[in-house]
Every structure is written in C-alpha cells, then in structure tokens.
Amino acid sequence: MPVNLHFYQELKAFCKAKMVTLVAVSKTKPIEDILELYHLGQRDFGENYVQELTEKYHALPKDIRWHFIGHLQTNKVKIIAPFISLIQSVDSEKLFSEINKQGAKNNRVIDCLLQIFIAREETKFGLDENELKMLTDKIHEEKYQYATVKGLMGMASFTKEKEQVKNEFCQLNNLSKKYFGKSINGHSPIISMGMSADYELAIDEGSNLIRVGSLLFGERQKK
Numbered sequence: 001m002p003v004n005l006h007f008y009q010e011l012k013a014f015c016k017a018k019m020v021t022l023v024a025v026s027k028t029k030p031i032e033d034i035l036e037l038y039h040l041g042q043r044d045f046g047e048n049y050v051q052e053l054t055e056k057y058h059a060l061p062k063d064i065r066w067h068f069i070g071h072l073q074t075n076k077v078k079i080i081a082p083f084i085s086l087i088q089s090v091d092s093e094k095l096f097s098e099i100n101k102q103g104a105k106n107n108r109v110i111d112c113l114l115q116i117f118i119a120r121e122e123t124k125f126g127l128d129e130n131e132l133k134m135l136t137d138k139i140h141e142e143k144y145q146y147a148t149v150k151g152l153m154g155m156a157s158f159t160k161e162k163e164q165v166k167n168e169f170c171q172l173n174n175l176s177k178k179y180f181g182k183s184i185n186g187h188s189p190i191i192s193m194g195m196s197a198d199y200e201l202a203i204d205e206g207s208n209l210i211r212v213g214s215l216l217f218g219e220r221q222k223k
Ligand SMILES: *Cc1c(COP(=O)(O)O)cnc(C)c1O
Pocket: 025, 027, 048, 069, 070, 155, 195, 196, 197, 211, 212, 213, 214, 215
C-alpha cells in the first residue's frame, strides 16, 4: 500500500496549527516508506519492537527522533538506550530505574513518558492512578539523573462510542494536570494520546502529541 503523502501534508499542517507533535507510527512498514515521509520533513517516528526499531535506526538518517511506543522489556533497554529519543511506555519502577542505569552508561538523559491505563479493555498496558502516584513519588525520592519524566501516554478503548473515548482522554489530561500542573521543569508536560481513529478527539481533549500509523502508511498486516 502506498504512503498517503497528500494526507501527511494535511495532517502536518493541522498539527502545526494546533501546536501538536506528530509521531508517524512506522511499525511493520519498510525503510522506503519511512524515507518518503522523511523527505517531506517528518522526523518523529514511532516503533513498538526493539529489534525492528534497531534495524531501522541503523539503516536510516541519524536526525530521526525515534519514539518507543510498545511494551518494553527491562533486558532490552540497553539496546535502544544509545539512541532513543522518547520512551513513551514506561509502566514500572523497575523499567524506569533500568532506563536510568542505561542512560548513565551512555552518558545521556533519556526522556520518558509514563503509560497510563485509561481504556476499558484488559489487554492494554499501563498504570492506574494509584500506581502513577506511587511511581512519581518514588522517582522524586530516588533523584534519578539519567532518566526523566516528560509526561503521560495513554491509549483509549477501541470503540466507536465517542463519549467513552472522550472521557478516557479527559481522564488522562486531568491526571497530567493533577500530577504535573502546567509545567515540568519549565516545559509543558507531554500528553501523548490519539491515534488514527481518534486523534481529532484527543487533540480536543488536550493532547499535544499524536501517534498516527495506518492513516499515513496504510493498514498493517496482522502479525
Ligand atoms: C500502533 C500504535 C499506534 C498507531 O496506530 P494507528 O491506529 O495505526 O494510527 C499508536 N500508538 C501505539 C501505542 C501503537 O501501538
């Protein structure tokens, strides 16, 4: 399936007007497709498998900002630590402290988002509010120097019920306000929410980073 370059230009302009970061989710898609968007100026790309991401990192221009958006196993952090731009899917203290350890080894601070469970489905990873509170407290206490929290990420339920999706996004935005207020070290907290099916709704509810795959690259084959 060809990359939808026309839609990309539209979405890019829309995001710019709304001051929203567009992450193009390129998982399962070939290098050539990524390069098509790269040549139109896209620099933020999202992947959810460590091996696939690493192969693409090595094959592609080094000014791409790679976002890790899938479930990350602790033992794989070291593979992506040298180059990852933002790990969006931190859901445990164990993972965060490993990211800090690998950040130290690579002498760089690794930016992270905490993944929050907002959906009704049981399959989606993430923290509930109680776990978020415990994790943020712990992170403050430990004074980690090589991993830093930039905000929150969440995935809404896969449903056509707009009210439901809207409520879930609203919930994520409220958690961000409650735990980070208006800024984290002088920057607006990142609120990563919204995918192909629901990015407009997400932006209405306060998202400032959307992760869009299939609308740009076409439907993915089921793995
Ligand atoms: C695959 C994926 C996306 C993109 O999904 P589309 O519906 O193709 O836009 C966004 N976020 C996460 C966490 C994903 O795994």
